[in-house]
Amino acid sequence: MKPQLDLFNEAQVEVEEVEPKTEVRSTPRSHRVANVPLRKRRADALRKLMAILEELEGQTIHVSYCCGSHGHFWFNNLRLDRLSVQGGKQVGNPHADDLHGAPVIVLWGNRSAQVRIFSNQLWDVRIQEYFGFVQYLIDFWNGFGANPLDPYKKPGFDSLVIIKFKD
Numbered sequence: 521m522k523p524q525l526d527l528f529n530e531a532q533v534e535v536e537e538v539e540p541k542t543e544v545r546s547t548p549r550s551h552r553v554a555n556v557p558l559r560k561r562r563a564d565a566l567r568k569l570m571a572i573l574e575e576l577e578g579q580t581i582h583v584s585y586c587c588g589s590h591g592h593f594w595f596n597n598l599r600l601d602r603l604s605v606q607g608g609k610q611v612g613n614p615h616a617d618d619l620h621g622a623p624v625i626v627l628w629g630n631r632s633a634q635v636r637i638f639s640n641q642l643w644d645v646r647i648q649e650y651f652g653f654v655q656y657l658i659d660f661w662n663g664f665g666a667n668p669l670d671p672y673k674k675p676g677f678d679s680l681v682i683i684k685f686k687d
Contacts, residue, residue: 545667558669561643565659568645569637572656572682573605573625582683583627583635587674597683600629637680641669656682 541555580601586594607625625637643661647654658680662668668675 542669544663544669550667558641562639562641565642565644566639569625569639569642569658570605572645572647573603573627576682576684577603577605579603579684581627582685584681584683585679587678598633598635600627600633600635602630604628635680641673643677653683653685656684658682 542558544554544556545552580599581603582597582599584594584596584598586596605625605627623638623640625639627635627637637658641660641662642658644659646657646659648657649655660678660680662670662673662675662678665675
């Protein structure tokens, strides 16, 4: 919105904070840089994820994960009965808004079963509907292979799958 100029008063200008972008290089010595709006992507994905988890709370879900050929394990259809969600909003921090929720979301099942989702590199949440079930794909991105954002986590894309069978 452009300010309305006035001869006798100052212009009324609304100033918005520019979203900081994360600088990501394809290789450590590369001059090519991608500026990615990670905060906005994470906030949108976190909003989608929390809406889906609120809808699934109290129901039975199955969680799957496969890290491909570079992993040492994978699990398929891990069952969480009577889903309870903990996290997603920062409690006790008056300066935090709902867009930048807690970095850890815990999905609890019965018998203390739990799946912890670290949402630092949360990228997107996708929904795929099939004949007998719905898959919620939770995507994470940790930069490019040679230059990850977090050096202690696997670089590139990764997905966690939540499956809700239709009754």
